[in-house]
Amino acid sequence: MSPSSAAPDTLPIITIAPYLPTLAANHSDTDRAATAKALHEACRDIGFLYLNVDGFVSPDEMQNALDLAREFFHRPQEEKDDILLTKADGARGYQRLRQNVTMGKADHHEGLDMYAPSPFPDTPENAKRHLGGANQYPVNPPALKPLLEDWIVKMKTLGKAVMHGMCDGLGMDEKEWQDMWAINNDSFWSMRLIGYPALPDGQDGISCGEHKDYGCLTFLHADDCPGALQVLSKSGAWLNADMVRGCFVVNIGAMWERWTGGLYPATLHRVVHRSPTYRVSIPFFFEPNFDAPIDLLPAAKRKTAAEGRKIEEPEGKLKYGDYLLSKVTSNFKYDDDEA
Numbered sequence: 001m002s003p004s005s006a007a008p009d010t011l012p013i014i015t016i017a018p019y020l021p022t023l024a025a026n027h028s029d030t031d032r033a034a035t036a037k038a039l040h041e042a043c044r045d046i047g048f049l050y051l052n053v054d055g056f057v058s059p060d061e062m063q064n065a066l067d068l069a070r071e072f073f074h075r076p077q078e079e080k081d082d083i084l085l086t087k088a089d090g091a092r093g094y095q096r097l098r099q100n101v102t103m104g105k106a107d108h109h110e111g112l113d114m115y116a117p118s119p120f121p122d123t124p125e126n127a128k129r130h131l132g133g134a135n136q137y138p139v140n141p142p143a144l145k146p147l148l149e150d151w152i153v154k155m156k157t158l159g160k161a162v163m164h165g166m167c168d169g170l171g172m173d174e175k176e177w178q179d180m181w182a183i184n185n186d187s188f189w190s191m192r193l194i195g196y197p198a199l200p201d202g203q204d205g206i207s208c209g210e211h212k213d214y215g216c217l218t219f220l221h222a223d224d225c226p227g228a229l230q231v232l233s234k235s236g237a238w239l240n241a242d243m244v245r246g247c248f249v250v251n252i253g254a255m256w257e258r259w260t261g262g263l264y265p266a267t268l269h270r271v272v273h274r275s276p277t278y279r280v281s282i283p284f285f286f287e288p289n290f291d292a293p294i295d296l297l298p299a300a301k302r303k304t305a306a307e308g309r310k311i312e313e314p315e316g317k318l319k320y321g322d323y324l325l326s327k328v329t330s331n332f333k334y335d336d337d338e339a
């Protein structure tokens with residue numbers, strides 16, 4: 001089977017099986033090389049792709065995740081407010097409709113954010129500091145928390161597989177891959193459940209404003225609502241990234257853009273959900289370690305030169321956690337939380 005084929009809306013479909021520990025035995029080195037090459041081309045040319053996860057995440061699991069997340073959003077407002085992000089560290093927890101802000105504008109969605117365990121020492125002061133607290137999981141529906149816990153384990157495995165495929169695709173040797181993995185092996189992952197009511201009639205609003213994701217890789221699973229998720233192509237046109245059965249939508253975050261000096265762009269995307277259904281999405285963000293330094297990769301320099309492209313030297317020094325904190329502290333409107 002060819003590892004990459006055209007999807008109706010032009011994002012490639014790539015199978016990750018050759019890089020997954022439980023499925024790799026059925027695949028040859030040629031399959032692995034083909035996946036690595038397809039990842040390289042997709043990351044370079046659009047920064048978005050469909051990842052086929054057949055045999056790793058079952059269709060039932062995928063449907064169940066959306067159904068349980070939807071049940072949570074349909075619980076009474078007071079119950080959701082019990083886990084507002086202001087009740088923890090201002091970052092972990094539930095956000096009301098329009099509490100998220102992108103480019104100065106309220107987003108027409110509600111959400112629940114979770115992160116890897118606190119990167120700071122466990123003191124009472126740190127528990128109130130952004131990202132220093134503990135996750136707040138919904139009590140209802142009871143099956144949601146265990147499902148999310150399983151999901152996190154699986155997405156971390158998927159993250160390692162795609163990172164390895166990308167590093168091969170970039171032409172890293174084994175030592176370079178080991179060094180790269182050493183700054184990603186304790187991923188400061190995050191996960192959101194997002195609920196999108198339809199945009200109010202006639203409103204020229206936006207469900208989630210255009211943005212780049214922050215870290216390495218996003219694994220997005222969502223209800224199939226044609227036209228809702230849109231991706232900015234290099235030609236300047238917004239492409240629809242509609243869901244494909246058995247696949248995650250995967251995109252590159254800002255850290256990959258910096259690691260590769262722009263060879264792998266973190267592509268702008270947005271959500272405009274106009275149809276009357278309530279749309280649910282579950283992005284999982286596979287990120288570098290909290291204190292990972294993000295510097296230009298020699299492999300990216302070689303590859304960029306080999307392909308006759310121009311490199312953008314990243315400015316200054318950057319650690320992933322500092323970048324994330326700068327985003328988290330400006331993402332929410334807190335003033336009406338306790339109204």
Ligand SMILES: N=C(N)NCCCC[C@H](N)C(=O)O
Nearest residue numbers: 101102103211213214285331
């Ligand atoms: N971790 C990620 N990517 N979350 C996406 C948040 C949507 C954009 C955000 N309000 C912003 O302005 O960045």
Ligand SMILES: O=C(O)CCC(=O)C(=O)O
Nearest residue numbers: 194213222229271281283
């Ligand atoms: O809901 C979606 O389809 C995308 C959400 C998104 O881009 C994000 O949370 O970063």
Ligand SMILES: [Fe+2]
Nearest residue numbers: 211212213269
């Ligand atoms: Fe995003």
